[in-house]
Amino acid sequence: MTKETTNNQSSQIDIIQQPRVYLVGRQTIEHRDMDKFLADYGMEWNPDSTVAGEILAEAGGRLCYMSFGKGRSTSAEYMENILSSGHGSVTEHAIWNFIITGVSRSFTHELIRHRAGFGYSQLSQRYVNESNTQFVEPDVIANNPKAHDIWTSSIKHSLDAYKELAQVLREEYSEVESRTLRRKLARQAARSVLPNATETKIFVTANARALRHFIELRGNEHAEIEIRKVATEILTIMKSESPNLFADYEVTPIDDGTEIVTTEYPKV
Ligand SMILES: Cc1cc2nc3c(=O)[nH]c(=O)nc-3n(C[C@H](O)[C@H](O)[C@H](O)COP(=O)(O)OP(=O)(O)OC[C@H]3O[C@@H](n4cnc5c(N)ncnc54)[C@H](O)[C@@H]3O)c2cc1C
Known part of the structure; x- marks a missing residue:
């Protein structure tokens, strides 16, 4: 800076x-319920990924075919197939x-x-x-001395105008009882000059x-x-x-x- x-x-x-x-x-995984779900439906699944988002996305994908513990064994293989086949909605489960x-x-x-x-x-x-x-x-502006001078001068003018407007408008709203509202009303108008x-x-x-x-x-x-x-x-x-x-x-x-x-x- x-x-x-x-x-x-x-x-x-x-x-x-x-x-x-x-x-x-x-994200985090709620292992107790994940394990309960797998047990309730007689499945075993031990994903090798340690990334909760990836595991949850994979779980979403595997739910479509109830393929937990079947097919592609690594999370990398599973996700590569999802990406290459364009099954993108599965990746929405990772946040x-x-x-x-x-x-x-x-x-x-x-x-x-x-x-x-x-x-x-x-x-x-x-x-x-x-x-x-x-x-x-x-x-590109920072690296060009002439452009940099034009830019800094313009920014400076805008900032000065903002400060002056905020002051003038706080006075304009002096009848407003709430200090917070008075400031908000002044700032929301004064900001119009910020670049x-x-x-x-x-x-x-x-x-x-x-x-x-x-x-x-x-x-x-x-x-x-x-x-x-x-x-x-x-x-x-x-x-x-x-x-x-x-x-x-x-x-x-x-x-x-x-x-x-x-x-x-x-x-x-
Ligand atoms: C190089 C570049 C130049 C640009 N120039 C301009 C410009 O001059 N003017 C301008 O206005 N914008 C411009 N944009 C912005 C661009 O038009 C998009 O608004 C922006 O990139 C968001 O992408 P997206 O529309 O894919 O939206 P996202 O919200 O990222 O959506 C992802 C995808 O979801 C689907 N989707 C999302 N919303 C809807 C919907 N309502 N209906 C149906 N499908 C939906 C679409 O398949 C979409 O591609 C530019 C973007 C780039 C990358």
Whole structure:
């Protein structure tokens, strides 16, 4: 993170360029009931995966044919067959939770276009004071001194305007008794001058099928670079977290120094 003060102006802006992705939640298996179910129906099943999401997805798939303990013996083989045959609904049973920070409002605008299989909770600009927010600078601007100057100057003006508007509007709403409501009313209008670059934080819950689709579309070379960074980071986490559901993806560097994601099993 860097701090910048532009000419003739006093306040600083905090600039960031790298997103942060935290894997904060995963599923657990209720072994007592799983074992009871298997025993009730006279089956034995000992999956070799230790990843709850993978085991639950496999259980969903095996339930379709009551094939617990039969057929493909390893979880890797089972999941490879699911992916290669396009039986994607099974992968919806595997769910993870992430917190993503250090990203711009442009990023989250693109992210939340992914609807199926995703849940979101995002930092509220109505409730939270953005006077000390950070700003996400695209690499291409950061690497060009002239572009960087134009960008920092513009961001600075926006931030100053936000702070001034918030103050003026708090006075405008001085009759409103509740301090919290007064601030909310002021901030919800003042935020209209904040740029797309404003940093935000978002809590994301997604199933494996939705994550795979997101990674494919947003790890693609046609995707915008910030969202591609996040897609690649999520893939790196998921390849370690759940190798059997994400093993087919490859990350390849391209000429411009960025990376893209490819798979032989798209849109499962
Ligand atoms: C490189 C790139 C450029 C883009 N440019 C633009 C742009 O200029 N303007 C713009 O508006 N958007 C743009 N988008 C966003 C894009 O149009 C999608 O909205 C976004 O990628 C979400 O993908 P999805 O529609 O597959 O939705 P997801 O929610 O990820 O859905 C996954 C899949 O579920 C199915 N599905 C989901 N919802 C429905 C539904 N309601 N009915 C039927 N099937 C459904 C579809 O098969 C869909 O592919 C761009 C995306 C990319 C990757």
